[in-house]
Amino acid sequence: MSYRNKSKMKLGTKLILYYLTTTLIFLLIIGFAVNTSVRYFGMSTVEDQLIEQTISSLDYIKQTIYFQSKFPDNITLDLSNEIGKNLSAGNRIIRLYDENLNLISSYIDGIRQSSFETKIMENNIGNAFSGNYTYVSDGDNIYFAAPIILNEKTIGVFEIVYPLNLLNHILSKTTVVLLVAGILFSIFIIILSFYLARITVKPIKKLVYIAHQYAKQNFKHIDIEGPYEIQQLSGSLSKMGQKTQEYVNRQKQFVSNVSHELRTPLTAIKGYSDFLIDEVKGNEDLETAVYHLNNETERLTKMVNELLTLSRLDSEDEYYNMGKFNLTNLVKNVVDSMTMRATLESISLECFVDEKIYIIGDREKFSQVIINVIDNAIKYSLELQIVKISLLKDDNNVILEVKDRGIGIPENELDKIFHRFYRAQNTKSNKGTGLGLAIAKEIVEAHKGSIEIKSEQESGTIVTIILPISKQLLQD
Template sequence: MKFRTRLIVFYLAAAIVSMVIIGAAAWGSLELYKKKTVESQLTDQSNLIFAYIRQVFLFQKASQTEINPDSAKIIAGNLSSGIGQVELYGKSLQLLCNPVEIEEESSYKPDEYKKVILKPALKGDKVFLTKNRVVYYSVPIINNGKTAGVLVIIYRLNLINEYLKNVLSILFTGAIAFCILIVIISIYISKKMVKPINQLVETTERYAKRDFTVLELNRNDELGKLSKSINSMGSQLYEYIGRQKQFISNISHEIRTPLTAIKGYSEFLYDEIAGDPDTEAALTHLKSEAGRLEKLVSELLELARHDSFQGSFVFVKTNFSNLLKDTIEKMENKAAANKLTIDPRISPDVFINADPEKMVQVVVNILDNAIKYSHRGGIIDAEMFTENNNAVFIVKDFGIGIPKEDMKNIFERFYRASNANGITGTGLGLAISNIIIEKHKGEIRIESNENKGTSVKIVLPLM
């Protein structure tokens, strides 16, 4: 998951968790408010009923201390239901009246109803219970300091629950809108935050490709400090690599001059001292090693020129078909010396924009590798054709191949496969060829299986 996506998910998760906590707290507060409001309203209604009941008791005999059926009828005839269903019970807990006939399906069984609703009120306690969205409120009816009966108000919560349901719907809609807003804001914030990080990543990727362009990041925070550190590191790397390249270039030039002399004198001595097998063998070995060192120095100088951007390319319209045919023909002698056959299949008149000299160097490197790493008596396929507006050149051998673990390093300088011991080479040919092909806006692809062979594919844009 990308860093920017992580930021958006983090912001959204934080917002959702916050809303869940706030929503739970708000819902709890609403439930508490509902309970207190209903209880307050029922208390007010019971107070009004008690005031009326006291008036009824004034007209009764002084000796009468409880509600009787006659008193209940008087109360029932003048009592409104208020916000809930009202029930009056005598001291023996018999129902004396239900002033407003409302069919209520009780949540309690008769015995349970008496136990939890009526008896506590008869003992002087106030009862406030909720079950199945119905509130049961019971209080004792007091006359002259004695309990005269029980008043029960039954209130259904349908209306207030519907109201709270609407409030919850509004809150839920608001939460969704808030989440959408958070996502939009987090996308904007993450874009602003990730932009300098992407610039830092791009800079390090450029450094990996030896492009030490300075990163301009005008910030005073930690990212600004990091960009300054990266720029400082890039400057030091650039200076170090520059000194290294200069050293290689200088030492290569210094070696090349005496090496040329050694090679020339060895050839002269070889011609002068003919007929002595031992001397001829020593001079042949000296000449061969001098030639190998000369090739290494030439390749080092070639790399130094490319690294210092001094390697000049002269691009012209080039007949790639003829260039390949001529180069393959020149390499056939070397292939024959190793008892190998090159099988060319070249499409005619294919033109590319190229530096012919550099392109010959690439083809020679690829064919030379195929010859060196092939088994004697084998065949090397060399094919060129056009595909998707590109010229495609493929060299395939059936030699020792490249181990799988070495494939990722084949374009590294001086790197040689682990199974190439005993075979002469510098490990620079593919590195140089890759640089040249990149300059031609092309691509080299290599596929290989150990002990089965290697296929090198070069793709170049057509004219």
């Protein structure tokens, strides 16, 4: 069936995957948003502080230069000390450049840097000289530069190099916190989604079980608790089951009644046709007509009897007459009784049986099973072929096997062979009603056994009946 080829993923697994994917996407978005906001607000705070410090520093520089008309030597140190008080992060570098953009002096946290080994962002200094405040960042530091303008003439550049280690530290801390929170949240979501998936899937599993039972014609009444839709579905399924059960019961009752009604007239017809056989001797045409009448009556009687057997097996008032019996003997007897018929059709029966195999079951009904299976093997074999019957036993089971080399069953019909009235396409020339195997299966299953058919068209068929050895027998 086509649904077998579709996804085999269970609903519960799907739900858990959906929950997890949604959570992970949600966590990624939240993580990204928090990280970006922390970076953005951190940077803008740093920027505000730097602008504030730069404005006051520029004022101080201008005043000093105004009075001394050159860059006094200690101006950078003063600024470094002053800014050091106001900016929290350590290792701030304060630098001054002259109008040729040459570095005049550089102080790091109030200490003069004798050699100017610290990185200089020349482009940034150039941009500041020709414009306004400007800054660049290399990830570790932010280089904030501003022009020193006196009497509308730019006479140099003032620069603060501000380390970003504090901000980076906060960012990496935030990332760790987010990661840990994310992992804990995911674990929580996994547990929650398992729980939710279980609650959601539980009533659906019950429905699937009930639907399987219905497919086996076991129409139980169901009332599944769960969400509204599930209750509706279970209600509809239950109604459908009830209706189908009623229909099946009516159909069985009808078949049972009809077969009952047919038995009496059939017995009468058979009686008259038997009587006619003697009466028409000598008249060839009439002999043939009566022969056919007799044959067809027998066939009809067999069919009616099989139908009655099935409807009795279906009805609850048919009891199995269980008892311990010797299956080896039963198989031998049935084979003996059928050998004559097989010989008439030029087929031989070979029987291999383990001695003294006992089972607990209904001997009469079991004999019916063996007859039906051997009857098929003979009926669907070709002349001069051999049918092999074997009965053996292992630790747990008794195994009866009937093997022929006859016409076989087409592969696409194998699964329908146990259906009532079903006959394979290649057997239409043989007489039969298609009830024999249905009866056999019903009886075998009532003995907690199983019946299987392996077959290949034009090669032959193997019917295997497996019966578990009952505990009671093992104790004996």
